[in-house]
Amino acid sequence: MTDARRRSLPWYLVPLAGALVVVFLPFLGGDAFVTRQVLLIAVLSMIVSSLNLSFGYAGELALGQVAVYAVGAYVAGYLGLHGHDDAVLQLAAGGVAALVVGLLVGVPGLRFGGWSLAMSSFFLVLIIPNIVGLLGDRIGGFAGLAGIPTWTLLGHDLGVRSTYVLIVVVAAAWFVVFRNIVASRFGNGLLVMRQSPVLASSIGISVYRTKLLAYTIGSVPAGLAGVLFTQVDGFIAPSTFSFDLAIAVLAGSVLGGQRSVYGAVFGATLLQLAPLEITSFAKYSTIIYGVFLVVFGVLLAQGFAGILRPYVHRWVPGARPAIVPVTPAAEPDTVARRDGLELEVSSVSMRFGGIAALDGVSLSAKPGQVTALIGPNGSGKTSLLNAVSGFYRVSGGTICLAGRPIHSYPAHRIARLGIARTFQTPSMPEGLTTTEVVASGRFARAKPSLLSTMVRLPRHWRTRQADSRAAADVLGLLGLAGCADREAASLPLGTRRLVEVGRALAAGAQVLLLDEVASGLDEDELDHLADVLRAIRAAGVTVVLVEHNFDLVLRLSDVIYVLAQGEVIAVGTPEQIRTNVEVERVYLGRTPDDTRRSFGSLADEAQAATDLDPQRAEVQS
Amino acid sequence: MIDRAATPLLEVDELATGYGDLRVVWDVSFSVPAGHITALLGRNGAGKTTTLRAIAGLNRVAHGHITFKGDDISRMSTHRRIRHGIALVQEGKRIFHRRTVEENLFLGGYPLGIGRRRLSSEADRIYELFPVLAARAKTVAGQLSGGQQQMVAIGQALMAKPSLLMLDEPSSGLAPSIVAEVMSAVSSLTKDGLGIVLVEQAVEAAVSVADDVVVLDVGRVVLRRRASEVDDLEILREAYFGRAPQPDR
Numbered sequence: 106m107t108d109a110r111r112r113s114l115p116w117y118l119v120p121l122a123g124a125l126v127v128v129f130l131p132f133l134g135g136d137a138f139v140t141r142q143v144l145l146i147a148v149l150s151m152i153v154s155s156l157n158l159s160f161g162y163a164g165e166l167a168l169g170q171v172a173v174y175a176v177g178a179y180v181a182g183y184l185g186l187h188g189h190d191d192a193v194l195q196l197a198a199g200g201v202a203a204l205v206v207g208l209l210v211g212v213p214g215l216r217f218g219g220w221s222l223a224m225s226s227f228f229l230v231l232i233i234p235n236i237v238g239l240l241g242d243r244i245g246g247f248a249g250l251a252g253i254p255t256w257t258l259l260g261h262d263l264g265v266r267s268t269y270v271l272i273v274v275v276a277a278a279w280f281v282v283f284r285n286i287v288a289s290r291f292g293n294g295l296l297v298m299r300q301s302p303v304l305a306s307s308i309g310i311s312v313y314r315t316k317l318l319a320y321t322i323g324s325v326p327a328g329l330a331g332v333l334f335t336q337v338d339g340f341i342a343p344s345t346f347s348f349d350l351a352i353a354v355l356a357g358s359v360l361g362g363q364r365s366v367y368g369a370v371f372g373a374t375l376l377q378l379a380p381l382e383i384t385s386f387a388k389y390s391t392i393i394y395g396v397f398l399v400v401f402g403v404l405l406a407q408g409f410a411g412i413l414r415p416y417v418h419r420w421v422p423g424a425r426p427a428i429v430p431v432t433p434a435a436e437p438d439t440v441a442r443r444d445g446l447e448l449e450v451s452s453v454s455m456r457f458g459g460i461a462a463l464d465g466v467s468l469s470a471k472p473g474q475v476t477a478l479i480g481p482n483g484s485g486k487t488s489l490l491n492a493v494s495g496f497y498r499v500s501g502g503t504i505c506l507a508g509r510p511i512h513s514y515p516a517h518r519i520a521r522l523g524i525a526r527t528f529q530t531p532s533m534p535e536g537l538t539t540t541e542v543v544a545s546g547r548f549a550r551a552k553p554s555l556l557s558t559m560v561r562l563p564r565h566w567r568t569r570q571a572d573s574r575a576a577a578d579v580l581g582l583l584g585l586a587g588c589a590d591r592e593a594a595s596l597p598l599g600t601r602r603l604v605e606v607g608r609a610l611a612a613g614a615q616v617l618l619l620d621e622v623a624s625g626l627d628e629d630e631l632d633h634l635a636d637v638l639r640a641i642r643a644a645g646v647t648v649v650l651v652e653h654n655f656d657l658v659l660r661l662s663d664v665i666y667v668l669a670q671g672e673v674i675a676v677g678t679p680e681q682i683r684t685n686v687e688v689e690r691v692y693l694g695r696t697p698d699d700t701r702r703s704f705g706s707l708a709d710e711a712q713a714a715t716d717l718d719p720q721r722a723e724v725q726s
Numbered sequence: 727m728i729d730r731a732a733t734p735l736l737e738v739d740e741l742a743t744g745y746g747d748l749r750v751v752w753d754v755s756f757s758v759p760a761g762h763i764t765a766l767l768g769r770n771g772a773g774k775t776t777t778l779r780a781i782a783g784l785n786r787v788a789h790g791h792i793t794f795k796g797d798d799i800s801r802m803s804t805h806r807r808i809r810h811g812i813a814l815v816q817e818g819k820r821i822f823h824r825r826t827v828e829e830n831l832f833l834g835g836y837p838l839g840i841g842r843r844r845l846s847s848e849a850d851r852i853y854e855l856f857p858v859l860a861a862r863a864k865t866v867a868g869q870l871s872g873g874q875q876q877m878v879a880i881g882q883a884l885m886a887k888p889s890l891l892m893l894d895e896p897s898s899g900l901a902p903s904i905v906a907e908v909m910s911a912v913s914s915l916t917k918d919g920l921g922i923v924l925v926e927q928a929v930e931a932a933v934s935v936a937d938d939v940v941v942l943d944v945g946r947v948v949l950r951r952r953a954s955e956v957d958d959l960e961i962l963r964e965a966y967f968g969r970a971p972q973p974d975r
Contacts (some may be wrong), residue, residue, distance in 0.1 A: 126759060235767065395808075479772050481769075481927070482770040483769075488760065530748075597747060597751075598747045598748055621771075624748065624750070624771065625744065625748040625749050625750065627748070627749075627752070648819075653769070653770060653771025653772075653944070654771070654942070655769060655944075655966075656943075656944070683967045684967075687965050688967075689966075689967070692769050692966055692967075693929040693930070693959070693962065693963075694926065694927035694928035694929050694930075696929075
């Protein structure tokens with residue numbers, strides 16, 4: 106670890122101190138009422154954190170946490186009543202059961218996409234009473250399971266205090282893991298995916314698998330919470346796992362801040378303690394939760410975490426995830442030599458409905474060259490880029506990368522083969538620094554296992570170090586070192602475009618697809634961009650440039666392809682294209698006949714056309 | 727008191743605008759006197775449509791001024807600009823395809839705030855301009871030919887009695903003979919002092935009816951000429967494709 110990291114070491118002292126106080130509460134004079142409240146808060150926090158992970162970070166609304174919570178509780182209750190009262194055994198069984206339920210709901214829910222996960226998980230909550238009814242007496246029916254025995258650990262009975270300590274420790278341990286997951290490249294990857302699945306797949310993230318992973322892991326704390334809950338009262342019933350609880354979990358998540366670790370504890374605490382103050386609360390709970398949701402959803406999108414975060418960052422040393430500072434290794438204007446790959450598009454066709462967006466387009470982009478793609482609006486330039494990056498399927502023809510056909514690969518796989526791209530509208534997830542955005546390009550490279558991230562094995566630190574170093578190199582090259590720690594989403598457009606180029610470079614792009622990268626840039630920014638692109642070309646990268654800015658295209662390109670109505674109408678050097686009759690025809694909006702016509706004759710024809718009587722004009726048109 | 731007769735109908739002065747922080751138009755100035763047609767040309771992405779949208783109030787003016795009938799309207803809301811006499815016909819014949827020609831025209835008269843009978847007499851004005859439409863007043867607009875639909879779109883805009891009409895690519899998607907028809911209709915509109923801004927891809931057709939020609943590139947004016955001075959293509963070619971390319975290698 107670097108010195109900087111050591112200096113900012115004590116960030117975790119605050120949560121650690123908090124956890125210790127809570128753990129030793131019974132020994133510090135907390136009575137049974139207080140400790141019970143603490144346990145209920147711990148349990149609720151875990152359920153809320155489950156929602157935070159899948160919704161706040163992975164961007165997939167899933168309301169099934171309460172169902173998983175019920176599964177964990179019933180598994181533990183059933184085991185307890187059948188003589189298996191070992192705490193570790195029950196926790197393991199509850200965790201595994203949660204994983205299974207998470208997969209069973211997640212696979213179909215995420216396969217179908219859209220709102221299906223939200224819907225299927227929502228109905229899972231609604232059918233809890235039915236399932237309990239079906240299983241009937243074996244799990245206590247509607248009357249519930251009573252008299253669940255207290256835990257033993259390795260054959261020893263756990264007393265009330267030790268059980269309390271164990272519950273708090275399990276909850277605290279989950280929050281450490283949760284924090285480690287989100288404060289990592291995996292967590293950043295989740296935020297990118299939340300911002301835009303298209304963007305995520307363009308940096309090599311398999312959206313389906315990553316969402317499933319986040320949702321399934323997110324189920325575990327809910328299941329564990331169920332196991333823990335059986336020890337609070339020794340009694341569970343279907344009415345505990347009500348729809349009201351599902352709404353309360355959502356309210357807790359919104360209130361505390363969906364994209365927050367400690368916000369889950371905060372939201373859960375508020376919800377657990379608030380009802381005590383108002384005796385008639387239960388009657389109006391749904392209404393009040395509803396109002397909470399609306400007010401916080403509209404006014405405070407980031408919940409209390411969003412309000413408190415700036416203060417925490419200011420007062421708690423190192424609370425902001427530290428960026429390891431690295432001196433730029435690369436000199437500006439030189440990119441380390443890398444071998445570009447040849448991109449060969451052969452007679453590619455693509456149809457949307459009956460309309461041919463691309464009709465037999467062939468082009469070849471060579472390493473160390475800038476290949477530009479120009480053409481009027483709707484000529485198919487972006488469609489071609491999307492076909493190459495795997496977002497659209499071609500209906501005919503082949504796309505080969507260094508001789509290997511890639512047109513049937515999914516987008517994330519194409520990204521991993523070395524094709525990186527930028528988008529017409531640069532999108533950066535909120536809350537990520539410029540360094541993190543650039544480093545996110547490396548998501549698919551040298552991936553440490555999620556386990557090593559969860560418990561911070563050396564592998565995690567090594568990758569993190571390499572990511573930071575690569576990002577710093579790229580930012581140095583782009584002249585963006587000054588923005589390294591700033592939030593990327595709030596940078597001006599011109600800078601965000603460069604950051605996107607940086608993300609593609611950090612990804613190790615061998616083929617770089619640029620979609621209108623110059624639009625909206627002022628003249629200084631354009632010059633800077635041109636310098637950067639020349640450096641990238643000189644390094645050997647294959648650059649494909651879709652661009653409206655003719656001047657830039659003429660200055661930078663080695664080969665220009667002109668598209669019109671889905672067909673390549675001209676190929677050549679800048680000079681050849683500039684004087685090409687076909688290109689002129691397309692841009693000046695002339696039909697082939699017009700070329701031989703003078704202005705005068707057109708005006709005559711216009712007059713002749715209006716002289717026609719209405720009926721004839723109709724027939725003609 | 728400003729001498730309004732001497733000031734042009736529309737004056738765009740160092741306009742800069744775009745979408746959010748994406749700047750598309752950097753520095754565009756031109757003016758349209760009453761009764762004149764100004765053709766706004768340029769390759770795609772040059773900022774023509776965005777300029778029209780800024781004049782209509784659909785895009786925020788980031789810098790510069792738009793003066794209309796002597797008033798600075800740069801900060802005025804769109805509906806007030808329309809009531810002030812600005813009309814925009816957007817690209818793609820955006821009319822109600824399932825409504826009749828007459829209903830489409832009546833809808834255009836909404837800013838006048840008048841009753842059905844007077845709307846009907848206003849519509850007659852449009853039928854005089856476009857006799858083709860008179861015969862098809864009760865026809866559903868979707869059944870009309872492309873050229874006729876374009877006339878409905880223009881007629882709809884004219885119903886509100888604008889003093890400035892902005893047309894975004896009226897020829898787009900039309901056969902060459904129909905383009906000529908639409909253009910001739912456009913040129914006949916200026917008789918009563920209507921000013922027109924015409925955005926076109928069909929360059930020659932536009933030049934043939936325009937009084938002034940303004941060519942944009944990457945949001946800046948690269949050519950400004952009287953249409954009568956644009957007598958051959960070379961001058962436009964230069965504006966579109968540049969004169970001295972210096973590819974670096």
